[in-house]
Amino acid sequence: MTENRPEDVRAAVAQYVTALHRAYLAQADTFAPAVRGAMPLLAGGPPVTVAAVGVRNLHLLATREGLGPLRGQEVEVDGSLDGLGWTLRFYDPVVVPALGTLDETAGPAYDGVKTALGISTVVYHVVAQPGSGLTPHHAGHVGSGLASGHSAAARDFETIRSRVRGREHLVDELAGAAHAGLPRAQALLAKEIAPHNAGVAAAAESLDPDSIRKALLASVGGRSDWRPPS
Known part of the structure; x- marks a missing residue:
């Protein structure tokens, strides 16, 4: 051959x-x-x-x-x-x-x-x-x-950003780290954005970017039917 x-x-x-x-x-x-x-x-x-x-x-x-x-x-x-x-x-x-x-x-x-x-x-x-x-x-x-994964991430980061007043710059850094493929940086930033959330901490340990993003999104209420705390 x-x-x-x-x-x-x-x-x-x-x-x-x-x-x-x-x-x-x-x-x-x-x-x-x-x-x-x-x-x-x-x-x-x-x-x-x-x-x-x-x-x-x-x-x-x-x-x-x-x-x-x-x-x-x-x-x-x-x-x-x-x-x-x-x-x-x-x-x-x-x-x-x-x-x-x-x-x-x-x-x-x-x-x-x-x-x-x-x-x-x-x-x-x-x-x-x-x-x-x-x-x-x-x-x-x-x-x-x-493309589907990248678009989902973009929407998730925008949602997270809208719900963490005063920490928007950290979400921007997190999105940049995700775009650059830096999982350790994503883990550190996620824990800084939600320092007391057990789900975020567990996802950060895994160093899996999708898990980190989804856990952080869940920590701020997910995409739908969310209302800011009174």
């Missing part, structure tokens, strides 16, 4: 990323303008770079951190859709030797890949299975799911 040429693999990954972003934009178009504007991939800021990292799994990390000029065998491809632009860059153990030390037999090495690239903040980090999993259809599901 003939192996796929590197340029064919790169083309397939580029198509996958484009399909993911197309689905993200299509889902975002169903939301109100302010919600769209708060979604991490559509919010203003430095340009988006998507790092395609090939180890045992294929990692796709979107970040607004600069990755510097191309070096050695690094390759990049520019992409754009409806006002969203990005640069796709490819990495493997030949380009970044530290990737060759990662063991993914038990599952994707999310933190290890970020560390190898020196990336601390991400807009998204997804894993695609090479081969049959690298299809536009699969990318569409991933992109729609990302």
